[in-house]
Amino acid sequence: MNVLILGSGGREHVLAWKASQSAKIDKLYVAPGNAGTLEVADNVSINVKDFKEIGKFCVDNKIDIVVPGSEDPLVEGIVDFFRDEPQLQSIYVFGPDKQAAQLEGSKEYAKEFMLENDIPTAGYRSFTSESFDEAKQYIAQKPAPYVLKADGLAAGKGVVICDTLDAANQVLEEMLLDEKFGSASSTVVIEDFLQGIEFSIFAMSDGENYIILPEAKDYKRIGEGDTGLNTGGMGAVSPVPFMTEDYLKKVEQEIIAPTFDGLRKRNMQFVGFVFFGLINDNGQPKVIEYNVRMGDPETEVVFPRIASDFGEWLELAKNKRLKDANVDIRPDTCTTVFTVSGGYPEAYEKGKQIQIDTTNSDEQLVFHAGTKMSEGDIVTSGGRVIAVSAFGKNIPSALEKSYQGVKGVQFDAMYYRTDIGKDLINL
Ligand SMILES: Nc1ncnc2c1ncn2[C@@H]1O[C@H](COP(=O)(O)OP(=O)(O)O)[C@@H](O)[C@H]1O
Ligand SMILES: [Mg+2]
Known part of the structure; x- marks a missing residue:
């Protein structure tokens, strides 16, 4: 095919x-x-x-x-x-239709869906410009920090977490009254703040059956120690250490299965990938958000661990027979480290020539993101440029190989974080 x-x-x-x-x-x-x-x-x-x-x-x-x-x-x-x-x-x-894609396209839709199906998630209320005063009253009785989410797609910038009530009121006004994110922020979801380690798990569904793919943790901020501005993702690790068999069972029973049951109840045949963005709230997994596709950079650590034939999965999905799929996952740890253009996620230059001396093997893989060919050379064309994924028996040994691979990548003003995965090592 x-x-x-x-x-x-x-x-x-x-x-x-x-x-x-x-x-x-x-x-x-x-x-x-x-x-x-x-x-x-x-x-x-x-x-x-x-x-x-x-x-x-x-x-x-x-x-x-x-x-x-x-x-x-x-x-x-x-x-x-x-x-x-x-x-x-x-x-x-191989993806959901417009309606099912609302699980990602509308934060309010996703929250209603979770509430309806008893799926653990942060408490919330949603507001529009008409209920602006109520929104202010609502947050005034809440403890800091405040989580404000523009309902629609806002290129990863629609979620703002504020430490003070003043800041929250200001953001609320920008979103609801000044339409900071256009129609994406004409509805705002205000959520209770949850504390814990975030991770993601993925499922692949043909509308009737689903298979669960490995979980991963990604690193969103530009700076060491997860500080500074949000990016598309600076690195990722799979598996995550606290994902024991029991914990996975809990995630499947309380989150994954009820999600697919809930979709069926709404008469939606969900085809495609579901990304469950989760947080480990004192041992209780809760949903932060759904995405209707694989994550990036999570794919760079999840897919290398899949030993099964992806084409076969797609063919089985097309025939609604995904339950017959052979799901063979490599047990080793996979890590990925992203090299990015200097200045990213703010302004950065493009068109820099890229030198890649790292070669692909069973243990080390070079994946391109913002790259293109220009007169026979590979040049940068985006903020996140090259990711090096590598395998190891544990996180440190995988990281060592990812970082070795990164050393073989060079372009002007290249930057990467040196602390990917370190927070998971002594858990
Ligand atoms: N209820 C919450 N409590 C604590 N942190 C949150 C909460 N909701 C979102 N966040 C933080 O904000 C980030 C972005 O929120 P998310 O809903 O994933 O939106 P998006 O990925 O569309 O920007 C999350 O990865 C998480 O770090
Ligand atoms: Mg997210």
Whole structure:
């Protein structure tokens, strides 16, 4: 079969790398892809939101399965678009439709869904500009810190945590009255603050069955010790040490199974990946958020651990037989460290030539994110540039290899965090 992956980040390079090893897949394309996906697939220069062009490409190239990497095309309805076009109906898009994508596209929708299905999560209320005064009263009786979330997609910037009531009131006003995030903040969810280690677990669903993928922890802030501005992610580790068999059982019984049951109750056949963003609140896993796709950089540590054939999983999913999938997970620890452009996540320069001396092996993998080819050279084209994933018997030995691999990557003003995974070592 022929497969088209949509996206151009590290996650899509990993998915393409994994798919390229499948005995089931003949032709593999990535749109638009990056300099890394070129090594394992054909890049196609189409924007992930240009559904018409994507559809045309799929027909012309006899694509059987489309795998959207990021949330944008899903929340904008690529699944619905393919379903409504007679010519495209037979092509399987491995992702949720627009309605099911609301689990990620609307924080309020996700919270209501969790409440309805008794899924553990932080207490909350949501407000609009009309209930602005009530919102102020609501937070005034709450202890600090305050968690304010713009309801809609806001490029990862829609969640603000405030230490003081004054700051919270100001953010509330910016979001609700000044529409700081446009229509994304016309509704604001105010949540109770939870304390604990955050981690993520992933499931892959065909609408009727699901399989659980390994968990991971990512490192979001730009600075050492998890300080400074939020980024797309500076590194990740899988597995996480407190994920014992019992804990996983708890997560499955209290969170994963009720989520899929709840989706069925709403008559939604959820196809695709579910990312459960969790927090370990004194031994109780609680949901921080859902995403309707794999995480990036989590994919860079989760997928290398999957020994099974990804093409086979996709084919089984297409036939609603994912329950027959062989789920073979490598027990070793995998870590990834991201190299980023100097200045990121604020302004940074692009077009820097990249030198990569690290070679891929069973133990060490170089994944591209913000890279592209320019006159025969690999150059930077984004904030997060190259991730080096590596295996080890434990976190320190995997990290040692990730950092060794990072030493073989060079570009002007390159930066990376040196403390990825360190907080998990003595847990
Ligand atoms: N209720 C909460 N308590 C404590 N921290 C939270 C809470 N909700 C969100 N956060 C923090 O804010 C981050 C972003 O929130 P999240 O809901 O994941 O939004 P998004 O990823 O869409 O920006 C989380 O990763 C977490 O660190
Ligand atoms: Mg999040």
